Amino acid sequence: MRSTSPNLRFFADAFMGRRLALGLWAIFILIIGCSSGAKSSVAVRHYALEYAAPAFKESGPVSESIRVETLSAVRNFSTTSMVYRSRPYMYNDDAYNRWKVKPSVMISDILLRDMKSAGLFSGVFSDGDRESGDYALGGVIEELYEQEEKDASRAVLALNMILLNTSRQNAGGRLVFQKSYRAVEVLERNDAESLARAMSRAMEILSKQIILDAYTAIRRNGDIGKTAPSPHGLSTR
Secondary structure (H helix, E strand, O other): OOOOOHHHHHHHHHHHHHHHHHHHHHHHHHHHHHHHHHHHOOOOEEEOOOOOOOOOOOOOOOOOEEEEOOOEEOHHHOOOEEEEEEEOOEEEEEEEEEEOOOHHHHHHHHHHHHHHHHOOOOEEEEOOOOOOOOEEEEEEEEEEEEEOOOOOOEEEEEEEEEEEEOOOOOHHHOEEEEEEEEEEEEOOOOOHHHHHHHHHHHHHHHHHHHHHHHHHHHHHHOHHHHHOOOOOOOOOO
16 A cells, blocks of 8 residues: 655645634534524514594584694603613613504504594694694603503503694784693503503593593684583693
């Protein structure tokens, strides 16, 4: 048999060593990739408010129209992440459970839907429509979070709403009311889906109050309000 020369043996050993090193490096990269993939594979779930639009069967429509402006939100809650408060001064974001869209858009859209469904106004427009409306309703989301408690967590929703009479030229007569609305609803379980359901119940309560207050205020400031009292007897707070 022909013996292998020292030079050829050297290059063969070097080649095999390089292949072994590359193989080990590939295994290392694969392990790291699988580990990071496991973290990124956690599904991010998206939620939205969902409830049947409130009914107002006993009330007749006013002759005025109203425009629903897109609400703004304080910076603490200007995020799609679900926010929870574990103790005083401490707020955290849930990285894996989010609102489908920003709360300012989500709440504006559902309030617009509810006002259209109510049938209490001659027209209901969004701020994207050409029609300006006789009145404009806007506001700010001041609170929207889960309050963690030992007995049961709660969904907290607070809105500050402003109704303006846009048909009046006198600046002093434009503001009809500015009111704060707040609802707190208990979660069935401590999970994101229960938070979405509880927050939906809170919004349903506030939406009905806001619509009734706007309707009552417009009746009192409009032609109907001069001849007939509000059927609900609501007062401007």
